[in-house]
Amino acid sequence: MASSSEETRVVAGRYRLRSVLGSGSMGTVWSAYDEFLHRPVAVKEILLPPGVTAGQADELRERTLREARAIAVLSHPNVITLHDVARQDGEPFVVMELLPSHSLAELIRDHGPLSVEQAAAVGDAVAAALGAAHNAGITHRDVKPGNVLVAEDGRIKLTDFGIARNVSDASMTRTGMTLGSPAYIAPEVASGKAVTPAADLWGLGATLFCAVEGHPPYDADGDPLETIGKVVKGEVPRPSPGPLAPLITALMAKEPRDRLPLAQVRRRLYPILEKAPRVLFGPEMFAAASGQREEATDTREISARPAVDDGPAETSGELAADPGPLPFGPSRPEASGELAADPGPLPFGRPADTLAAPRPAVGTLVTPAPVGRSTAATVVLVAASIVLFLAAAFGGFVAARVIGAQPVAPPSREDTSGLSAPQPTVFERRTGEASSVKGVQDGTFTVDVPSGWTRFTSSQAGDDLPLSTLVQFVSADGSQMLAVNHFPKYFPGNDIDDYVKALEKSRSSGEFRMVSQAKLAEQDGRTMMYRTIDRAPAGSVSRTTYAKVFKQGTSLWAVSVTVPTEQEGTAKTALYDRILPTFQVTG
Structure with missing residues (x-):
C-alpha cells in the first residue's frame, strides 16, 4: 500500500497516485485517479536506480517516451490504450488504461x-x-x-x-x-x-x-x-x-x-x-491474488469492494484497469456527465442585436453606395478610393524608411545569404564501456561524439562470431549512428577475414554490398565502406557504413559510422574522418 504522503501525491495537477501496481528496474506503475475526467488510470513513472548517470537517466526517459509514441498510434481492443503523457518536475509520466x-x-x-x-x-x-x-x-x-x-x-x-x-x-x-x-x-x-x-x-x-x-x-x-x-x-x-x-x-x-x-x-x-467454452479464464484463476489484495486493503478504504490494485507489488508488475469505486475520490454530483438542456448565456457572448449581420473582416475596405447613385459611379468611386489608399500607404512606407535612414529598396539576395548557412557540428568527449561478458574492465574507451547523441549498450552473439559488446551513439532523429563493437579474446582463434565474412552473411542476398576495403598501414586491420538495405512494410531504407576494424591485443574492435545513403557524400568528412582519429581504448 502507498504511504500517506504517496496517497496525496498528484502528478501534473490532475493524476492522484493511489498505490503501486508493480515496480521493476525500469520504473514503477501506479494505480491512479484522473481528477479532471474522474476515472481510474495507470501511471508509469520512471525509476532511477541509485548511482545512475545522467546519460543512463536520459536513456530510461527515452524508452518511456518511445513506448508512449508506439501505442499512441494504435487503437485496438487487444492493445493497452494510451491516455496522456504528463510532465512533473521535468520527468515524463505515461498515463494509460487501467485493466484489472x-x-x-x-x-x-x-x-x-x-x-x-x-x-x-x-x-x-x-x-x-x-x-x-x-x-x-x-x-x-x-x-x-x-x-x-x-x-x-x-x-x-x-x-x-x-x-x-x-x-x-x-x-x-x-x-x-x-x-x-x-x-x-x-x-x-x-x-x-x-x-x-x-x-x-x-x-x-x-x-x-x-x-x-x-x-x-x-x-x-x-x-x-x-x-x-x-x-x-x-x-x-x-x-x-x-x-x-x-x-x-x-x-x-x-x-x-x-x-x-x-x-x-x-x-x-x-x-x-x-468450439471453445464461453468462459475460458474462470474466477478461480484470479481468486488467490484477489484474496491477497483484500488482506492488504487499507482500513481507511470504505469502498463496496476492495480495489483490485491494492495487492503487493510482486503480484502484479503489469497494468491493471477499472478498480471500481474510488474510496477517496472527490464526490462531485454536479459532474455527472449529463449535458444541461439549456446552458444559458455565454459569459463572453455579444449582445443579441449584434448577431443579426456578420461583421466585415478586419482590414476590409467598405464603401457604402448612397441611395440613388448609379452602379458606374459606385465602381469609379471605389477604384479611386483604392488608388488613394495604396498611394498613401506607399508614401508612408517611403517616409518611414527615409526618416529611419534606411534604404527604400528591399535588401539584395546577397544580404541574407549568410542567415541560411548551416551551424557547425559541436562535438564532445564521451566515454563508453564495452567490457567483456564477465565484467572485466577491458573495454573502456573515449571518443568525440556530436553533442546530443544518445548512448545505448547491448550484448551481441552473431553467426560464426564470439560474444561481443556493442555501444551505439545515436543522433536525436535516429538517422545517424556511431557504433563501437568490442570482441574480447577474439584472437588467435579468429581473424579479421572471419569478421568480414560474418558481416556479409548477416544480411540476405541483395541487402549487403561491400563498396571498398583497404588495409591499415599502421596496425593490423582495415577500413571498409559498405551499403545495407533494411526492408520493412513501410518501405526499404538504404544505409551506408564507414568502418575501421583492427586488432588490439587479443581483442577485435570495429568502429563505424552509419548514415542514410543519401548522406554518404558529406558524412565521411563531417563525421567519420572527424570521429575516428579521436577514438582511444583506455581500459
Whole structure:
C-alpha cells in the first residue's frame, strides 16, 4: 500500500497516485485517479536506480517516451490504450488504461500450463494486436508472457511497447540489455541482425510454447548471454504433440522468412476458438491474488469492494484497469456527465442585436453606395478610393524608411545569404564501456561524439562470431549512428577475414554490398565502406557504413559510422574522418 504522503501525491495537477501496481528496474506503475475526467488510470513513472548517470537517466526517459509514441498510434481492443503523457518536475509520466488483470506469466506460474482453448485465445489476441502494430509500422520486439495481460472478464491485451520502434528508426537498446528478453528473443535479433516484424512472430511462438508447456523454450534463469548463445546457435525446442504444436513450430522457424504470417496464425486458431467454452479464464484463476489484495486493503478504504490494485507489488508488475469505486475520490454530483438542456448565456457572448449581420473582416475596405447613385459611379468611386489608399500607404512606407535612414529598396539576395548557412557540428568527449561478458574492465574507451547523441549498450552473439559488446551513439532523429563493437579474446582463434565474412552473411542476398576495403598501414586491420538495405512494410531504407576494424591485443574492435545513403557524400568528412582519429581504448 502507498504511504500517506504517496496517497496525496498528484502528478501534473490532475493524476492522484493511489498505490503501486508493480515496480521493476525500469520504473514503477501506479494505480491512479484522473481528477479532471474522474476515472481510474495507470501511471508509469520512471525509476532511477541509485548511482545512475545522467546519460543512463536520459536513456530510461527515452524508452518511456518511445513506448508512449508506439501505442499512441494504435487503437485496438487487444492493445493497452494510451491516455496522456504528463510532465512533473521535468520527468515524463505515461498515463494509460487501467485493466484489472494478471500477466500470462503470473497465471502460468500459479496454475501451470494453459488448456489448448486458453492458449488459442491468447494466441489470437496477441496476433491481432501485433497485426495492428505492424500495419502502423511498429515492431514490438519484446513479446513474452510477462507482457500479455489477461483480465477476469476475458479481455486479453498486449502491453509494454517500451523497446518497440518504428521501422524508420535506428536500432536502439537499453543500457546493458539486449533487444528483448533472452528466453523469448528471436535468433536474428540476438545475433545483431536487422529487426523486422518477423521477430514478433518468433516472440508469439515462444509465448505460446510457454503457455502450453508451462516453461520458456529456453532457460530464463541461467546466464542471459548463455541463453542468447543457445537461441542463436542451438536447436529450436519442439513443443509436446498437440493441436497447437504445428502452429508453434511454424512460428519458431530459425529463418524469419519461414515464419507463419499473422493472418494464417489467426486462421488456424479459429476452429479451436469456435468450439471453445464461453468462459475460458474462470474466477478461480484470479481468486488467490484477489484474496491477497483484500488482506492488504487499507482500513481507511470504505469502498463496496476492495480495489483490485491494492495487492503487493510482486503480484502484479503489469497494468491493471477499472478498480471500481474510488474510496477517496472527490464526490462531485454536479459532474455527472449529463449535458444541461439549456446552458444559458455565454459569459463572453455579444449582445443579441449584434448577431443579426456578420461583421466585415478586419482590414476590409467598405464603401457604402448612397441611395440613388448609379452602379458606374459606385465602381469609379471605389477604384479611386483604392488608388488613394495604396498611394498613401506607399508614401508612408517611403517616409518611414527615409526618416529611419534606411534604404527604400528591399535588401539584395546577397544580404541574407549568410542567415541560411548551416551551424557547425559541436562535438564532445564521451566515454563508453564495452567490457567483456564477465565484467572485466577491458573495454573502456573515449571518443568525440556530436553533442546530443544518445548512448545505448547491448550484448551481441552473431553467426560464426564470439560474444561481443556493442555501444551505439545515436543522433536525436535516429538517422545517424556511431557504433563501437568490442570482441574480447577474439584472437588467435579468429581473424579479421572471419569478421568480414560474418558481416556479409548477416544480411540476405541483395541487402549487403561491400563498396571498398583497404588495409591499415599502421596496425593490423582495415577500413571498409559498405551499403545495407533494411526492408520493412513501410518501405526499404538504404544505409551506408564507414568502418575501421583492427586488432588490439587479443581483442577485435570495429568502429563505424552509419548514415542514410543519401548522406554518404558529406558524412565521411563531417563525421567519420572527424570521429575516428579521436577514438582511444583506455581500459
